Amino acid sequence: MVERNSEPSAQERAGRPFPVSWDQFHRDCRALTWRLNEVGPFHAVVAITRGGLVPAAIVARELGLRVIDTVCVASYDHDKQGDLKVLKGISEQTAKLGGGTGKGLLIVDDLVDTGKTGKLVRELLPDAHFATVYAKPKGRPLVDTYITEVSQDTWIFFPWDTALSFQPPLRDGAA
Numbered sequence: 102m103v104e105r106n107s108e109p110s111a112q113e114r115a116g117r118p119f120p121v122s123w124d125q126f127h128r129d130c131r132a133l134t135w136r137l138n139e140v141g142p143f144h145a146v147v148a149i150t151r152g153g154l155v156p157a158a159i160v161a162r163e164l165g166l167r168v169i170d171t172v173c174v175a176s177y178d179h180d181k182q183g184d185l186k187v188l189k190g191i192s193e194q195t196a197k198l199g200g201g202t203g204k205g206l207l208i209v210d211d212l213v214d215t216g217k218t219g220k221l222v223r224e225l226l227p228d229a230h231f232a233t234v235y236a237k238p239k240g241r242p243l244v245d246t247y248i249t250e251v252s253q254d255t256w257i258f259f260p261w262d263t264a265l266s267f268q269p270p271l272r273d274g275a276a
């Protein structure tokens with residue numbers, strides 16, 4: 102565990118682990134697309150980096166969309182949330198497709214937690230449709246479409262951040 106000072110990280114505060122496999126993530130992204138298919142059509146997908154890139158690729162593939170842009174945001178340093186910074190906004194071409202307000206654009210992220218990232222991107226593109234795969238209660242009101250809600254004290258472990266590892270048997274003190 103990376104610990105930089107004595108303050109507990111967001112991950113430690115969350116406590117309840119929710120590991121997601123590639124298979125599960127793919128299934129959840131497909132389920133998200135089923136819902137989005139009823140809402141569209143969309144002109145383009147806007148992925149919130151970096152976590153939004155993976156679901157954005159799957160959703161774009163399923164919806165037949167080939168224009169994919171990014172809003173690049175830096176906030177959590179591993180698992181501690183600092184000030185939000187927009188490192189890159191959408192291109193002029195994508196902004197035009199969204200009529201300046203994001204209408205007809207589909208913003209995709211892996212999850213909303215506190216909602217800070219979602220709020221910032223919604224301010225940039227108020228009329229866009231915002232979809233995430235997972236949602237925690239604080240951020241949920243910001244999202245138009247999501248698949249699975251988890252409690253606020255859950256920490257989601259994504260497959261690109263994790264690896265298979267040995268677990269000791271319950272008898273030997275495993276949690």
Ligand SMILES: O=P(O)(O)OC[C@H]1O[C@H](OP(=O)(O)OP(=O)(O)O)[C@H](O)[C@@H]1O
Nearest residue numbers: 150151152176177213214215216217218
């Ligand atoms: O609702 P919030 O409390 O703002 O948290 C949600 C954001 O946190 C994670 O991204 P992170 O900032 O960790 O960066 P990453 O996508 O580059 O991993 C996640 O991918 C969301 O974008």
Ligand SMILES: Nc1nc2[nH]cnc2c(=O)[nH]1
Nearest residue numbers: 177214255256257258259
């Ligand atoms: N991986 C991961 N990143 C997050 N960023 C904010 N909340 C979470 C979470 O539950 N899991």
Ligand SMILES: [Mg+2]
Nearest residue numbers: 150151152153
């Ligand atoms: Mg992110």
